[in-house]
Amino acid sequence: xxxxxxxxxxxxxxxxxxxxxxxxxxxxxxxxxxxxxxxxxxxxxxxxxxxxxxxxxxxxxxxxxxxxxxxxxxxxxxxxxxxxxxxxxxxxxxxxxxxxxxxxxxxxxxxxxxxxxxxxxxxxxxxxxxxxxxxxxxxxxxxxxxxxxxxxxxxxxxxxxxxxxxxxxxxxxxxxxxxxxxxxxxxxxxxxxxxxxxxxxxxxxxxxxxxxxxxxxxxxxxxxxxxxxxxxxxxxxxxxxxxxxxxxxxxxxxxxxxxxxxxxxxxxxxxxxxxxxxxxxxxxxxxxxxxxxxxxxxxxxxxxxxxxxxxxxxxxxxxxxxxxx
Amino acid sequence: xxxxxxxxxxxxxxxxxxxxxxxxxxxxxxxxxxxxxxxxxxxxxxxxxxxxxxxxxxxxxxxxxxxxxxxxxxxxxxxxxxxxxxxxxxxxxxxxxxxxxxxxxxxxxxxxxxxxxxxxxxxxxxxxxxxxxxxxxxxxxxxxxxxxxxxxxxxxxxxxxxxxxxxxxxxxxxxxxxxxxxxxxxxxxxxxxxxxxxxxxxxxxxxxxxxxxxxxxxxxxxxxxxxxxxxxxxxxxxxxxxxxxxxxxxxxxxxxx
Numbered sequence: 001x002x003x004x005x006x007x008x009x010x011x012x013x014x015x016x017x018x019x020x021x022x023x024x025x026x027x028x029x030x031x032x033x034x035x036x037x038x039x040x041x042x043x044x045x046x047x048x049x050x051x052x053x054x055x056x057x058x059x060x061x062x063x064x065x066x067x068x069x070x071x072x073x074x075x076x077x078x079x080x081x082x083x084x085x086x087x088x089x090x091x092x093x094x095x096x097x098x099x100x101x102x103x104x105x106x107x108x109x110x111x112x113x114x115x116x117x118x119x120x121x122x123x124x125x126x127x128x129x130x131x132x133x134x135x136x137x138x139x140x141x142x143x144x145x146x147x148x149x150x151x152x153x154x155x156x157x158x159x160x161x162x163x164x165x166x167x168x169x170x171x172x173x174x175x176x177x178x179x180x181x182x183x184x185x186x187x188x189x190x191x192x193x194x195x196x197x198x199x200x201x202x203x204x205x206x207x208x209x210x211x212x213x214x215x216x217x218x219x220x221x222x223x224x225x226x227x228x229x230x231x232x233x234x235x236x237x238x239x240x241x242x243x244x245x246x247x248x249x250x251x252x253x254x255x256x257x258x259x260x261x262x263x264x265x266x267x268x269x270x271x272x273x274x275x276x277x278x279x280x281x282x283x284x285x286x287x288x289x290x291x292x293x294x295x296x297x298x299x300x301x302x303x304x305x306x307x308x309x310x311x312x313x314x315x316x317x318x319x320x321x322x323x324x325x
Numbered sequence: 326x327x328x329x330x331x332x333x334x335x336x337x338x339x340x341x342x343x344x345x346x347x348x349x350x351x352x353x354x355x356x357x358x359x360x361x362x363x364x365x366x367x368x369x370x371x372x373x374x375x376x377x378x379x380x381x382x383x384x385x386x387x388x389x390x391x392x393x394x395x396x397x398x399x400x401x402x403x404x405x406x407x408x409x410x411x412x413x414x415x416x417x418x419x420x421x422x423x424x425x426x427x428x429x430x431x432x433x434x435x436x437x438x439x440x441x442x443x444x445x446x447x448x449x450x451x452x453x454x455x456x457x458x459x460x461x462x463x464x465x466x467x468x469x470x471x472x473x474x475x476x477x478x479x480x481x482x483x484x485x486x487x488x489x490x491x492x493x494x495x496x497x498x499x500x501x502x503x504x505x506x507x508x509x510x511x512x513x514x515x516x517x518x519x520x521x522x523x524x525x526x527x528x529x530x531x532x533x534x535x536x537x538x539x540x541x542x543x544x545x546x547x548x549x550x551x552x553x554x555x556x557x558x559x560x561x562x563x564x565x566x567x568x569x570x571x572x573x574x575x576x577x578x579x580x581x582x
Contacts, residue, residue: 011578071409071579083385089574094415106410110343115336122332123416175494 002045007077014020051224098168102183124171174295218226333424375450399482406523476562486573507533530555
């Protein structure tokens with residue numbers, strides 16, 4: 001569905017120094033610097049896949065997505081999305097995809113979301129019957145009914161984001177680019193949006209590329225991730241495999257009636273000792289052995305085995321980038 | 326195409342109703358400058374005050390019907406990155422602007438025509454002696470003027486892909502156009518050299534040319550040349566627009582996100 005080969009994008013950026021004198025100087029002599037936002041990236045995404053696109057701020061995620069959506073002209077390399085070259089701006093291409101940016105709104109600000117929906121209906125040439133059907137489905141899934149007639153500017157961020165998703169899906173795009181769709185939302189709304197995306201993908205086999213800073217989004221939705229940093233692709237593959245190679249340990253959380261006095265180093269790396277609770281970092285292969293030892297030799301209330309948090313996996317991926325790929 | 330325009334016009338109409346007060350202020354505010362200029366000229370030439378009244382009231386009408394604000398919108402949208410929303414959709418962004426122009430100008434027409442009608446009852450100077458042909462020519466010239474001014478404004482707006490705060494450039498052109506379009510004074514009162522220059526620039530065809538048709542001060546040949554000039558500029562603007570659009574998209578940084 002999406003094929004990207006040796007894709008690069010560089011921007012010419014005007015270098016501005018802070019300060020009065022330098023600001024004046026820059027009026028006469030402009031200095032430019034070439035910033036390579038994306039460097040020689042290649043990947044493909046199959047129909048129906050949900051792929052997570054991860055990387056710190058400024059890594060090149062959004063730039064790549066904007067090129068995939070046809071907003072930016074690539075400096076070099078090739079992209080085809082659904083058989084189209086995005087930058088050619090074909091109407092058929094635009095009708096088969098959608099880009100939702102958490103930081104940007106396509107809804108018209110001073111009038112109710114329904115007005116934007118009606119405009120999209122005409123512009124995307126959506127049939128009356130299909131429009132009704134799709135709208136009903138989206139209204140139900142996203143609980144939009146009370147929001148449809150309120151001016152967009154008076155909606156909360158979470159409400160607006162739900163309407164934003166609906167506006168982007170009315171024409172039933174086969175490909176959906178989601179750029180931080182849950183940014184700034186509270187945990188409850190994040191969860192709602194996440195569940196909606198998963199369900200929508202299941203029911204319509206929409207191909208989805210998603211960027212997010214919330215690991216919860218990625219672990220809940222994506223089996224496969226692309227990790228990008230400094231404009232280069234550092235990892236492309238299974239999320240589980242990544243977790244296992246980068247963090248070859250699990251976290252063992254043991255609850256005691258009272259914490260015994262033992263040499264924790266014999267069992268694993270001590271992370272924290274709290275009131276009645278000890279957290280250990282234990283190599284994956286030793287987890288069964290260590291936990292059964294605890295259950296046998298100590299009085300234990302409860303024992304949890306957890307994967308290390310995604311944040312840590314990603315941090316390691318960036319530190320050890322070269323080894324992963 | 327027709328359905329898309331209907332939907333856009335409907336939406337722009339709803340949006341305009343959301344800005345009721347701004348729309349009224351904006352419409353009446355634009356009348357102040359021509360009215361002041363009119364008072365100045367009728368004081369200088371009291372004997373010709375009737376023709377100055379007709380000239381400047383027509384000017385108010387023509388100025389409103391051809392007014393263009395697209396450069397301000399584009400400048401903001403490109404600088405803030407919201408323009409991406411239009412590029413992403415399968416309908417050229419210029420249609421949104423055209424639909425908006427239709428909505429506001431129909432409103433101007435609905436408000437201005439009755440006002441003219443009422444004024445004409447009291448002010449004889451506002452009952453111009455216009456033949457049917459003259460009227461057709463006026464409407465055509467007015468439409469061409471509105472098209473030219475719109476395209477010029479949109480062209481300047483598209484420069485926003487290269488320059489931030491492109492409205493400064495537009496402001497400079499507006500000052501030039503104040504003189505050369507006949508907004509400060511009828512073109513016939515300008516020094517001959519300026520009048521000569523104005524024939525070759527687009528500004529006269531945006532405002533002064535339709536007014537001169539109503540005033541009946543032009544010969545047939547002059548009117549013919551006028552239409553030729555307006556059409557020529559329209560063709561030039563269309564080509565420039567097309568080229569700028571293509572080049573601008575390549576340059577687009579789709580900021581924000």
